[in-house]
Amino acid sequence: MKSNQQTAKSSLHLLVSALEPSSSYHLKVLMKTLDSFLNCPKITLFGIFDLSLLEGLTNITGTPLYSPKDFSVMGFSDVLKKISFLLKARQEMLILSKKTDLVLFLDSSSFHIPLAKKIKKTSPNLKLLYYILPQVWAWKSYRAKKIEKIFDELLAILPFEISFYKHKAHYVGHPLLDYIKQFKTNINGDGIIFMPGSREGEISRLFPLFCILAKDYFKDKKKILVIPEIFKNQNLYEIYGKELDLFEISFDARTSLLKGEFAFICSGTATLEAAIIGIPFILAYRTGNLDYAILSRIIKLNCIGLANIFYQALNGEMPGYGKMRLHTELIQKECNVSNLIKAYEEMDKEAFFKKANLLKKYLAHGSAQNVAKYILNHKN
Secondary structure, three states, rough: OOOOOOOOOOOOEEEEOOOOOOHHHHHHHHHHHHHHOHHHHOOEEEEEEHHHHHHOOEEEEEEOOOOHHHHHOOOOOHHHHOOHHHHHHHHHHHHHOOOOOOOEOOOHHHHHHHHHHHHHHOOOOOHHHHEEOOOOOOOOOOOOHHHHHHHHOOOEOHHHHHHHHOEEEEOOOHHHHHHHOOOOOOOOOOEEEOOOOOOOOHHHHHHHHHHHHHHOOOOOEEEEEEEOOOHOOOOHHHHHHHHHHHHHEEOHHHHHHHHEEEEEEEOHHHHHHHHHOOOOEEEEEEEHHHHHHHHHHHHOOOOOOOHHHHHHHHHOOOOOOOOOOOOEEHHHOOOHHHHHHHHHHHHHHHHHHHHHHHHHHHHHOOOHHHHHHHHHHHOO
């Protein structure tokens, strides 16, 4: 059913930029929501997005300049290899901006802030919306002033981050609550869920540890390996190896997390998704030694898991710097088989479940409806 009461009488050329897989998915949900509004204009999309997001839409069409897959990198060395491509893409996006009515950026601050700055110089009256903001609360908080100067609206998905800005930031809700519709009602479940990441570099570092757990510790339990949909049509043995046969395969993370008993998850949005659903889990993360050395010098957080960071915020601690934890994090050298087993055995699952429900209430609602309204309110 259409969710607004007026009839569309105009059109909109919308430049979007969603480089990350998670941002691309959030954009897909947003476009579907926007398309459902009765006053949704005929929209033509330009920019960086996954073509699949247009499937089934009535009012929204377009052809991407690039796909998010073109921007897939893991670590600083990969970024260095792609510098010429990134500069070329930025220039092409700048050219596209000159024939659009509105620009929507999602996440990826290192690409989007310089691009937005250039767009603002060449098209000062063009409205720039930033959805899924840079993590100024984690590092380089001084960026907030620059971001507020460049962008016209800052659409925050974390309740606490609006305090870093003076007047342009608004909490719009969290996108995970747009499409997580089922939640665990208790800690019971069937099977151990393994999620070693969505990038091959992450998988190569974590999956061997998960295989040892599957063979030696959880041999009498059901073991489910969640594989990202982007790998669905690829040769999985080339990505995961022959030990793939130790697991049942799932391409549906949310259903697996809902039905499972416990999860081991690579750092990222999936950890927050697990917390919202209510399944106890451990965050496991390994990256290259050089990347870790650089990141640990730049970012001084006490934890990296989004659920832990949010849990600190809702309890009045400085997000990322507090002492409170919703779940265990095992990072780099601490991420080994013995520590993973110990953390599993020592977790208080009932306490986790109660805290996870508080986190879900803290985030309150989804974001797509509110962001769609901002788009309609700012169209020329």
